[in-house]
Every structure is written in structure tokens, then in C-alpha cells.
Amino acid sequence: MEDNKNIQERINDFLKENKINITGGVITSERQLSSVLNNLAMSDLEKGKTDKALYFTEKSIEFNEKNYNAYFTKGLILRQLSKPSEAIEAFNIYFEKTNDSLTSIYMGLSYAELGDIDNALDYLRKGEKNLEKEEKENHESLICAAYECIGNIYLNKESIVEFTERDKYSINYKSAVKYYKMSLKINRKNYDLINRLAACYYHLEDYNKTLYCYEQAAKIAPDNNMYLEAIKEMKEAGAKSEPAGF
The missing domain is CATH 1.25.40 (Serine Threonine Protein Phosphatase 5, Tetratricopeptide repeat)
Structure with a gap:
């Protein structure tokens, strides 16, 4: 087990190497450093700096493998990087504890x-x-x-x-x-989703609500001729618009 002097040297070397300036106090334990690094990872993730965020969260876990919040952060980052399998592994560690x-x-x-x-x-x-x-x-x-x-x-x-x-x-x-x-x-402005809802109602043979969905989609995306053509066809078939409950 490392003595306090060696731990402090390791912390100081890491902060210096990564140009991390600490204000308002001194980091004296690896647990504290892990928490700071996880916060930095979240901040970088929010700024879209995913590679840097991943580096900090992995170092956070390296300094304190029981910092379970870091596993959650790592999962978020890996999802951003389109790595769902690895994201699930990270999320699961946090989920099992919480x-x-x-x-x-x-x-x-x-x-x-x-x-x-x-x-x-x-x-x-x-x-x-x-x-x-x-x-x-x-x-x-x-x-x-x-x-x-x-x-x-x-x-x-x-x-x-x-x-x-x-x-x-x-x-x-x-x-x-x-x-x-x-x-x-x-x-309510997700017209692609409204289009899928229309498909569901059409399959269920609820043509009045299908028509309503196409009308709502057309209001949001008026340049999409598909919705206008669908509205015309359904009205010609006798459908009468009926609110769909959204």
C-alpha cells in the first residue's frame, strides 16, 4: 500500500501532466481526484469533447474503482461514441449498485x-x-x-x-x-413520429384518426408532399378527421 507521500506525489504529477489547476483547496486523496476527474469528464461531454471526456472518466475509475458515478458518466460517453455494448457494461456497474x-x-x-x-x-x-x-x-x-x-x-x-x-x-x-x-x-412537433402513428391507426383501420395524424404532420412539414397526397386520398375515401389524443 502506498504511503501518503507517494500518493500525494502521484496526484500532483497527474495534475501537472494534464494541466489541471485546482482552486479552493488541495486534493489530498485519490478518491478526491477521482471525483474531480469525473466532474471534468461530464463537463467535457457537455461541450462535445467526447474523447477527452472518456480519458478523464477512465482515469477517474483508475484512481478509484469504487467511484460508481464515473461508470455512469462513462456509459453516457460511450453512447455518444456509438458504442452501445461498452456503454451497457459501464451502465450496468452503476445500475447494480443504485x-x-x-x-x-x-x-x-x-x-x-x-x-x-x-x-x-x-x-x-x-x-x-x-x-x-x-x-x-x-x-x-x-x-x-x-x-x-x-x-x-x-x-x-x-x-x-x-x-x-x-x-x-x-x-x-x-x-x-x-x-x-x-x-x-x-x-408534438415530431412529424416523423406522427407519420408512424398514422401507420398504426391505418393498420387498426381507424382511418379518421389516420387522417388527423397526416393533417398534423402536414402542418409541421408543409413541404412534404407525401402528407398532402395521403390527406387527399383519405378524404376521397370518405375519412373524416378525428383527434387522436396527443
Whole structure:
């Protein structure tokens, strides 16, 4: 075990080598240095300096492997670097210690990127279910993405099953509708998502709500002729616009 002098020398050498100036006190332990490095990693991540952020968070863990907050930060960075498998490994270390709902959502999104549908649904639904109201308000964009991702999973399930009975799997579309609307209540201007919602209603043969969705999408993206053509075709077929609940 290193004595205090050697530890202090190691800390000072690292700070000097990386040109890190400390104000308001002196770092006297590797645990303190680990915390500072994790904060630096988060700051660099927010500035888009992902490589530098990854360096600092890895050093943070090197100085204190029990700094579990650093594993969460590392997971965020690895997601930014499009490395979902490695992100899941980092998130999981933090999640096992905290059972944190936000981390569960991040893990679910990462599993979705890997095409692991079962784990994606499990972690996403578990995370959004257990979030406190205040957390949902503070992380609206993340929650919005989670709802959309869950909806996408249900919508795409129809491509991997055989329709041996009429509407046997309509529950997938109904579930997609539920989560798409939850996402749109947070961000109503996502016209691509509204288009997917229209597809769900069309499959469920609810053509009035399908028309409404196309109308809303057209208002947001008026230059998209696809929506205008869809509106024209549905009106000619007798559909009458009916609010879809978002």
C-alpha cells in the first residue's frame, strides 16, 4: 500500500501532466481526484469533447474503482461514441449498485441500438415506470426518446410474426399507439413520429384518426408532399378527421 507521500506525489504529477489547476483547496486523496476527474469528464461531454471526456472518466475509475458515478458518466460517453455494448457494461456497474431508473432507460436505449428487443423493452419499461414525476420533468427529452423507442419496438414486431388470424397481433399496434402518443405529448412537433402513428391507426383501420395524424404532420412539414397526397386520398375515401389524443 502506498504511503501518503507517494500518493500525494502521484496526484500532483497527474495534475501537472494534464494541466489541471485546482482552486479552493488541495486534493489530498485519490478518491478526491477521482471525483474531480469525473466532474471534468461530464463537463467535457457537455461541450462535445467526447474523447477527452472518456480519458478523464477512465482515469477517474483508475484512481478509484469504487467511484460508481464515473461508470455512469462513462456509459453516457460511450453512447455518444456509438458504442452501445461498452456503454451497457459501464451502465450496468452503476445500475447494480443504485437500481437507478434513468440508467435503466439508457440501458434500454442501448439495447435497442443493438437490436436486443427483449432487453430493450425490459429496461425501458422498468425505467420509465419507476421514474418520479420530478425526474420525468427534468429529463423530458430522454423520456420522450424512451417512449418513442418503445413504440418503435411494438410497431416493428409485426414484421417478425405471421398473421394467421385477422388482427391477432393488433395489440402490438395498440401498444405502439400508446407510447407514441405519450412521446408526442412531450414533443408534438415530431412529424416523423406522427407519420408512424398514422401507420398504426391505418393498420387498426381507424382511418379518421389516420387522417388527423397526416393533417398534423402536414402542418409541421408543409413541404412534404407525401402528407398532402395521403390527406387527399383519405378524404376521397370518405375519412373524416378525428383527434387522436396527443
